[in-house]
Amino acid sequence: MFGFDAIELARIQFAFTVSFHIIFPAFSIGLASYLAVLNGSHLWTGREVYLTLFNYWKKIFAVAFGMGVVSGIVMSYQFGTNWSVFSDRAGPVIGPLMGYEVLSAFFLEAGFLGVMLFGREKVGARAHFVATLMVAIGTLGSAFWILSVNSWMQTPQGHAINDVGQFVPADWWAIVFNPSFPYRLVHMVLAAYLTTALVVGAVGGWHLLRDRTIAGARTMFSMAMGMLIVVAPLQIFAGDLHGLNTLEYQPAKLAAMEGHFEPHPEGGAPLILFGIPDAANETVRYQVEIPYLSSLILTHDLTSPLPGLTDFPVDERPPVGIVFWSFRIMVALGFAMLGLGLWALVLRLRGKMYDHRWLHRTAIAMGPAGFVAVLAGWITTEVGRQPWTVYGLLSTNDSVAPVEAAAVGSSLLAFIVIYFMLFGAGTFYILRLMGKGPGSAPPMGDLGPTRTAGVTPAPAADNDFIPTE
């Protein structure tokens, strides 16, 4: 269909649905934590501005979270519909991890979401804070398990292979805490926090530009810029460690990220800043490089050997161009985030953070940077591990379901049309909510979903769980 075969269509479909999906959790992981902080701050200090901000971001969270849920349900079935051979073979190892994700994380966030969104008056401030905290813990728990799954596929260990060719668990501890997992988890959670900080900063900047006296806008802008200056350096450090881990376990991916076709057996590899990778001729054209720097970053000396792509058979190399560029986009944005954080810090110390219009404009421009960096990072790691689904053990070509190209192609088309339509509308509504500003009263009739009229607020420890009276 459209000149693609079933496997290409299945790959495009998975890439499309997972890329759309990751945008929402990348935002809601950070935002859930932010909501918990706001709720807790209000409980602790009693300052009204925190509650105002909580109620403001809560509505945005609800829209984003809803889109995350429905696009996530799709993911839990995509493994079976399009990658059934992979599911059969890797299911015994990664299935239980995803089972834990559902049991320990999805239910927690979904179960307490209703109370968090609609139940404040019913349960009281304390229980409401606990509910918000549970939602935040749920989103983080979900990141823990799904990244363990992804990391096992990248750096598999702790398994055996049975007589029907399935991966079977031998050592669960080794499977969950596989070599790339700690780095990937930290890198992704920090990325989610940065993404949220940038969005919050952009919204704060937008409202400061219009009126720099709005208390809510000042508070959120200050919190976001503070978050950036703490998390951006940590993220760059964590990213560097993640890279070293990739060098150890997935050297072909790292060579593609660096654009190194030729190995450097005596070290001294240059850092290629820019260039156009040419896989056919095994070279990078027009390259701008800094001598020795790649070796310094990756091996911390000038003499250790570094592998190149030509160390690997042609059919075991990832597509270099995509990985090379997506990696550079991610790194450049990471440093831009650090720059924004530093600039805001300097202005804060001079007492001008709320008055400097170009800082606010830059913060607005950087609003979507987190999403772009997250997507670029995922493209780097997922395209970089090709041609494998389970690294070195199960190839992508051997993982696909026996579904006809026509079926995969039509469903892909449906996903593209519907996702752009519905999630486009959702993004529009989120932007409109953001445009309204914290503290401005909602227009009449703009009432959202509501709650049932309980008789008395139920104490959190009430064991009498009956849905009706």
Next chain:
Amino acid sequence: MVFDLAFIWAGLIAFAVLAYVILDGFDLGVGILFPLMRTEAEKDLAMNTVAPVWDGNETWLVLGGGGLFAVFPLAYAVVMPALYVPIIVMLLALVFRGVAFEFRWRTKRAKVLWDLSFFGGSLVATLAQGVALGALVQGIAVEGRAYAGGNWDWLTPFSMLTGVALVAGYALLGATWLVMKTEGPVRATAHRLSLWLGGATLALVGLVSLITPFLNPLYLERWFSFPNALFSAFVPALILIAAFVFHKGLREGRDAWPFLSALALFVLSFVGLGISFYPYMVPPSLTIWEVAAPDESLWFLLAGALVLVPMILAYTGYAYWVFRGKVDPATGYH
């Protein structure tokens, strides 16, 4: 073996699917009935009865899919390609209705569009689930470790019938839920519909039950041989009792009874289905032991499930408790 892990897990997955069917069943049902709510205020009220809980309800569907993947990976790998079209249609329909919960509050001009999205998504998702169920009951062609049929094998008169039956069933759950959770015109409409939907659901479930034993000799044997024949005699009796309670509750204005007896009808049908299936996970070829993951996988997740599932039930119960009682139409989001 002292503990038959595959058997325990088959029970747990069945429980997750049942929990999904009755929980998301009523909120999908509210969606199906949405166009019958006449004014905007009535629509708002109907949606608000499920807004705080639909997310948690739908998580059981993720557990059904994720759980199948985890403990019966071969069944997951065979069933998903076999039911490719209905599953994809269901997923997309769930997207349409899921986003409507928030989107319709964020606009005035396009509200009618999201109302339509909520109704259409709920209806199509239900139809697709019913069709998928029918396709599974009528059997799936397997060769080696893979699905061996075509793209359209699922589409038969029987699967269409189960699709329609599920629409009636979910609409019944939705209507009785609204009777329980609302007052005024919404309750009156739902009350009127409940009686009709109750009758339609009973008739359709009866029809499906009559056809099922003749789809597969195995089902026939199961239902009409000792000792299952004893149970198969009980099921219609229990269903009659449920129907009686349902009717009495509607007539006497005991607003929780119709919903609870509709739930009972679903549980009984589900148990009947389980009797037909056992010991197959993918009839007519794969049993639960053939599709089960190795014991190490089953143990690992079971340990967590034994702790976490009771906790889930507890805080889900808490959430329902917080939002108990009739919904007050005057209260809003903020």
